[in-house]
Amino acid sequence: xxxxxxxxxxxxxxxxxxxxVVNTDAAMVAQELxxxxxxxxxxxxxxxxxxxxxxxxxxxxxxxxxxxxxxGLGPTKDDLTKETIAKVLGLPLVEHAESRRRLEEYFTASxxxxxxxxxxxxxxxxxxxxxxxxxxxxxxxxxIADSGKMVAMLPGPPSELAPMLKKYLVPxxxxxxxxxxxxRNIRVFGKGEGVVAEAIAPFLEGENPTAATYAAEGEMYVxxxxxxxxKEEARRLCAPVVDEICRIVGDAVYGIDVDSLEQVVVEQLxxxxxxxxxxxxxxxxxxxxxxxxxxxxxxxFEMGAVTYSNRIKHERIQVPQELLEKYGAVSEPVARxxxxxxxxxxxxxxxxxxxxxxxxxxxxxxxxVGLVYLALSDGQQTWVTKMPGGGRIGSRTYYRNRAAxxxxxxxxRYLEGKLEQMKE
Amino acid sequence: xxxxxxxxxxxxxxxxxxxxVVNTDAAMVAQELxxxxxxxxxxxxxxxxxxxxxxxxxxxxxxxxxxxxxxGLGPTKDDLTKETIAKVLGLPLVEHAESRRRLEEYFTASxxxxxxxxxxxxxxxxxxxxxxxxxxxxxxxxxIADSGKMVAMLPGPPSELAPMLKKYLVPxxxxxxxxxxxxRNIRVFGKGEGVVAEAIAPFLEGENPTAATYAAEGEMYVxxxxxxxxKEEARRLCAPVVDEICRIVGDAVYGIDVDSLEQVVVEQLxxxxxxxxxxxxxxxxxxxxxxxxxxxxxxxFEMGAVTYSNRIKHERIQVPQELLEKYGAVSEPVARxxxxxxxxxxxxxxxxxxxxxxxxxxxxxxxxVGLVYLALSDGQQTWVTKMPGGGRIGSRTYYRNRAAxxxxxxxxRYLEGKLEQMKE
Numbered sequence: 080x081x082x083x084x085x086x087x088x089x090x091x092x093x094x095x096x097x098x099x100v101v102n103t104d105a106a107m108v109a110q111e112l113x114x115x116x117x118x119x120x121x122x123x124x125x126x127x128x129x130x131x132x133x134x135x136x137x138x139x140x141x142x143x144x145x146x147x148x149x150x151g152l153g154p155t156k157d158d159l160t161k162e163t164i165a166k167v168l169g170l171p172l173v174e175h176a177e178s179r180r181r182l183e184e185y186f187t188a189s190x191x192x193x194x195x196x197x198x199x200x201x202x203x204x205x206x207x208x209x210x211x212x213x214x215x216x217x218x219x220x221x222x223i224a225d226s227g228k229m230v231a232m233l234p235g236p237p238s239e240l241a242p243m244l245k246k247y248l249v250p251x252x253x254x255x256x257x258x259x260x261x262x263r264n265i266r267v268f269g270k271g272e273g274v275v276a277e278a279i280a281p282f283l284e285g286e287n288p289t290a291a292t293y294a295a296e297g298e299m300y301v302x303x304x305x306x307x308x309x310k311e312e313a314r315r316l317c318a319p320v321v322d323e324i325c326r327i328v329g330d331a332v333y334g335i336d337v338d339s340l341e342q343v344v345v346e347q348l349x350x351x352x353x354x355x356x357x358x359x360x361x362x363x364x365x366x367x368x369x370x371x372x373x374x375x376x377x378x379x380f381e382m383g384a385v386t387y388s389n390r391i392k393h394e395r396i397q398v399p400q401e402l403l404e405k406y407g408a409v410s411e412p413v414a415r416x417x418x419x420x421x422x423x424x425x426x427x428x429x430x431x432x433x434x435x436x437x438x439x440x441x442x443x444x445x446x447x448v449g450l451v452y453l454a455l456s457d458g459q460q461t462w463v464t465k466m467p468g469g470g471r472i473g474s475r476t477y478y479r480n481r482a483a484x485x486x487x488x489x490x491x492r493y494l495e496g497k498l499e500q501m502k503e
Numbered sequence: 504x505x506x507x508x509x510x511x512x513x514x515x516x517x518x519x520x521x522x523x524v525v526n527t528d529a530a531m532v533a534q535e536l537x538x539x540x541x542x543x544x545x546x547x548x549x550x551x552x553x554x555x556x557x558x559x560x561x562x563x564x565x566x567x568x569x570x571x572x573x574x575g576l577g578p579t580k581d582d583l584t585k586e587t588i589a590k591v592l593g594l595p596l597v598e599h600a601e602s603r604r605r606l607e608e609y610f611t612a613s614x615x616x617x618x619x620x621x622x623x624x625x626x627x628x629x630x631x632x633x634x635x636x637x638x639x640x641x642x643x644x645x646x647i648a649d650s651g652k653m654v655a656m657l658p659g660p661p662s663e664l665a666p667m668l669k670k671y672l673v674p675x676x677x678x679x680x681x682x683x684x685x686x687r688n689i690r691v692f693g694k695g696e697g698v699v700a701e702a703i704a705p706f707l708e709g710e711n712p713t714a715a716t717y718a719a720e721g722e723m724y725v726x727x728x729x730x731x732x733x734k735e736e737a738r739r740l741c742a743p744v745v746d747e748i749c750r751i752v753g754d755a756v757y758g759i760d761v762d763s764l765e766q767v768v769v770e771q772l773x774x775x776x777x778x779x780x781x782x783x784x785x786x787x788x789x790x791x792x793x794x795x796x797x798x799x800x801x802x803x804f805e806m807g808a809v810t811y812s813n814r815i816k817h818e819r820i821q822v823p824q825e826l827l828e829k830y831g832a833v834s835e836p837v838a839r840x841x842x843x844x845x846x847x848x849x850x851x852x853x854x855x856x857x858x859x860x861x862x863x864x865x866x867x868x869x870x871x872v873g874l875v876y877l878a879l880s881d882g883q884q885t886w887v888t889k890m891p892g893g894g895r896i897g898s899r900t901y902y903r904n905r906a907a908x909x910x911x912x913x914x915x916r917y918l919e920g921k922l923e924q925m926k927e
Contacts, residue, residue: 188891
């Protein structure tokens, strides 16, 4: 099978046309196609309407080598993607025994009854290449038309689509194609996309490797991509550019080809055999949640305390009453006391304390929404970072995410012996 | 001007086809169109490519009364939406004096110099209805073709698009029309889309109101929508169907027109003047995080404990050593002890304890990955829910999210006096 040159996405689902759901599936598919060098020409959305789906599909097959559909594979009557595609391609739907087995296994395992309509999902276009669904009930598949054009069907729920896309569809599409597209992602926290883009401008003009900047939730990253006959060669092409970009961006680079700040922090803690405890007020468990998102974090994360009220701050992690009264819960001394207190309480190597005003309420002239104090204590010393807040008001989610990332970055910098360089 | 019956969205921007940016603009436009009863038939995305944009636009104008474009109105070379549309409609671009005045005002205000290319934005199709941009430099506009069909152009940045859409485009489109589209969303946790769809099948055939089922992350919802001359009448049409669906789906309905389980839980706790404390092992702070996502949760959520290690379970929330040794950390007795221990420690009305194996490691034959025990204690009584796990392995994220939602649902059911009905 030859790798398709260009593609288009056809998302199916009335909920998308109602705006109830943002189409993250299309972005996910687009990213993967870009990664393996398939050129995306169009992305379209239609409702659960067989006529319009059929029209769009016929048109897509005229102009593109590959059509990737998302959604409409489920058990309900208005899940019609597979049926419509089979009709357009003139393929009968036949039961896929393995999928039926997996479906029944799925329901036995989850102790739920398997309603009759579920079996609809095990009927697949004759001769298709099946894409197993490891996280749900609807398998995906790829059909190849007589014209050689391809239609790949993926389920709608992102938690099912993402793994199926990466684990099964992408390798299938790549086939024997040997040109390698190799990318390295330089993850950056604490410097904006604009600033970084300006600093590394010359590299953004590069041909092979190419470099591009992307904004991510509260952070940014630079992706360096090379095309070559072998992975080794592609890596060789990337290396000097990656090194130079890291040198230019400096400390704010927290990792290369890593998933997240929390992953870097957990791996560093494991490597240095240090443990961490957190005392969170405004972030309300978000830091603990992000650390424990990482498998294996139990070895380094023994305890997290979400100390929302003053009483709990005092009783559970021994924040002195007088500090709370004199400076208020949102203050540098209380952040320090929280970090030191939770470290003592947990008997961990490091303690983190975070207190602030996430909003929307609770702000004042002296202590505006967005003001957050973060502290890290190692028993000898305590470091504090202040996020001033005020100015343009961000959302509660924005302030919480940024505070959690800043706390994780403090740990990262501490473990790299760079925390001193942290500015207020 | 007559209100368009149907519409389609055409988003313009190569970044959307690379998957770097999720298309929230389309969702925002879709929601507003649905709200005013304009039926969205298609949503499409093309790159910054005039040929493909022109083709897509011509096609859209053939099949829809209204085409709403997003993006491509800015000052740069590859902002070509306006130019392409003017060409297709055969309209010259003429300078719009008021927009020029606003542009210069904008730059004076922000103390930036107005580069020459900025003025490109003040050229608009002759005779168009201008949509002022109160948050940026590129005005939008609506052109009406000889056929009576309409093209509305909106800028790409969500912070500029949203206000322009709501303040200027929507009122313009509504004109004198007063038909109201009114929807209610019935949120369901603990029953799958398939099962619910089957149970309420007759309603899914309805005309006015219509009813449809949608899968959301880890849950599902039913949307009931009516069209009527007035909101009151539309609401009257929905009411009996909503009631009947709620009766059929039963306990699993956690709210109508609410955002999330955590929102319902926090509001119920506030109403009943009860407080909550959480002790989390496998969910590692996710429950606390979700509760504190809700503004105002500080009044009901005093303390969360992330007790990962046995030592901390024992030292911090008094889980008896012997229970940990005899039954292991992942067991019903330990979940009970965690719920009761954290409730006592926090002095709260309710305590939640969650212990389980989120994986991917740590599973065994007796205690497979996905096994989670959840307990809720009110001081008199303690309830336990078991998630058996095993079978096909879900992701760590899946198990953690499901456990957190199940815990929140236990609180919701308790506050509604329905927890007894919870099955193991």
